[in-house]
Amino acid sequence: MAIAYLLGKGSSKGLRTKLNIPILLVLSILPDIDIVYDFLTGSDIHRGPPHSIVVAALAFIPIFVIYRKKAIPYFLALISHPLIGDFFIGGKLQLFWPFSNNIYGFQNISIFSTLNIALELTLFVIATLILYKSGDWKAFFTSNKTNLVLIIPIATVLLPSTIGYPFSKSLLITEPPLALAHLFYLMLFSIAIIKTLTAIYKKRFHPPLSKGSILG
Numbered sequence: 001m002a003i004a005y006l007l008g009k010g011s012s013k014g015l016r017t018k019l020n021i022p023i024l025l026v027l028s029i030l031p032d033i034d035i036v037y038d039f040l041t042g043s044d045i046h047r048g049p050p051h052s053i054v055v056a057a058l059a060f061i062p063i064f065v066i067y068r069k070k071a072i073p074y075f076l077a078l079i080s081h082p083l084i085g086d087f088f089i090g091g092k093l094q095l096f097w098p099f100s101n102n103i104y105g106f107q108n109i110s111i112f113s114t115l116n117i118a119l120e121l122t123l124f125v126i127a128t129l130i131l132y133k134s135g136d137w138k139a140f141f142t143s144n145k146t147n148l149v150l151i152i153p154i155a156t157v158l159l160p161s162t163i164g165y166p167f168s169k170s171l172l173i174t175e176p177p178l179a180l181a182h183l184f185y186l187m188l189f190s191i192a193i194i195k196t197l198t199a200i201y202k203k204r205f206h207p208p209l210s211k212g213s214i215l216g
């Protein structure tokens with residue numbers, strides 16, 4: 001998510017387009033939907049078709065047609081997941097599925113290696129500083145229906161990693177520094193969802209008095 005934010009932020013500045021940070025962040029973790037699929041079905045397609053840049057490009061065709069250059073930061077966020085994050089850490093990606101079933105990427109740096117943890121934390125700190133400096137953090141403290149997409153990373157990544165289910169152990173025990181970063185995003189995303197749901201609830205059940213009602 002940190003890499004996607006930095007890429008999305010940089011490209012949207014260059015293109016002078018507006019950015020929806022929650023949607024950008026969700027796109028960056030979307031390829032890992034295959035973990036959920038594997039978990040539910042007992043299959044083993046992780047780092048398969050949903051990590052293919054061919055699939056990503058095809059899925060983005062209608063989005064590029066409608067939004068044109070505005071779509072570029074979001075596309076970069078999506079492909080940064082297989083092409084940067086997963087490519088260097090762990091590898092074994094079916095990058096060109098369905099044209100090729102070959103797997104790509106470096107396979108000698110483990111997710112739990114000191115190098116990866118140091119890299120992840122450095123990127124997290126840089127992304128957080130820019131999030132703060134640019135005022136982009138405010139997106140998480142404003143009610144906006146698109147914030148509800150953040151339920152996806154909460155349910156699929158952040159809650160499982162911090163409470164430890166369905167993995168064997170919580171990151172709080174295995175990698176406390178990484179757990180802190182996960183807890184930070186969990187808190188930020190939860191605030192955005194609570195803010196939005198509260199606003200929707202208020203609008204639905206306590207609409208503001210219109211002119212001509214009791215106050216006349």
Ligand SMILES: [Zn+2]
Nearest residue numbers: 031032081086
């Ligand atoms: Zn992945």
